[in-house]
Amino acid sequence: MSRRFVIEAVLVAIYGELLAPSQPVEYLIPYHTIMELYEMKDSPEPVMPEAEDDAHVKSKIGELIAYFDDSFNRKKLERALGVPWRISPPLPINPNVTFLVVNAAENAQYGEALDPIETELILTSMREQAPIVTDQLELMGKIIQLEIPVQVYDVYDFEFAVEQGIHADDWMAP
Template identity: 60%
Template structure:
């Protein structure tokens, strides 16, 4: 059975190990985080500290954008955009990784504690009963402090999260 994680699209470019899990994984990605890829690719701000790493991540972002823009995938994503909280049909990456794009809506449920994409990640996690996967420890800390009923994992704990039988 596939494990489900809620994640930002950029995490797939930054953390290559997420594309090579030991067992089937489904990543649910809010559409707005795909839009953010375009900003990150064209922006002058570095994404990574090391110039070589930054160039590689921007290349991976370009590959992800190309994947999402492929005619068949684009058509699937557009289906999700027809109604709030609708998910795209599965977008398989490889034999163990499938993406679903969700047209999440930030309803300001968590006020000023979280930015709009964080709010969409939280709401998607609640709605889809999937664990959040992030590399932002402060985001996980704020979720815990706000007592939001979602399970969240640091990307560094990805292998544990995939094997965790107690996952939501």
């Protein structure tokens, strides 16, 4: 049985280990985070602080864009994009990783406290009862400060999350 996580598309490009988990995983990726890949790839702004790392990550972003633009995968995505909150058919990456693209609908539920992408990640997590994996300490802090009832893992705790994790029942109990 695979574990599900909500994640931004760019994290898969930055952290290659996310594509080699010890157990099967499904990544729920809000569609708008895929659209951000195009902006990042063409932007003069660096994604990574070191020039060599930035070039590598932008290359990986290009590969990810090519994967999503593949005609077979594009057809699967288009089916999901017609209806809010529809999830695409599975897009297998390798035997242990599958992408599921979510046509998330940001609704400004958290006002200006969260940006639209953060809101989509949180709402997807709530709807699908799946933890968020992120490298953004600010987002984790906002989730705690606003007492948003979602589970979040730092990307560096990903293997722990895959192997055993903390189940919602454990952290919701008094």
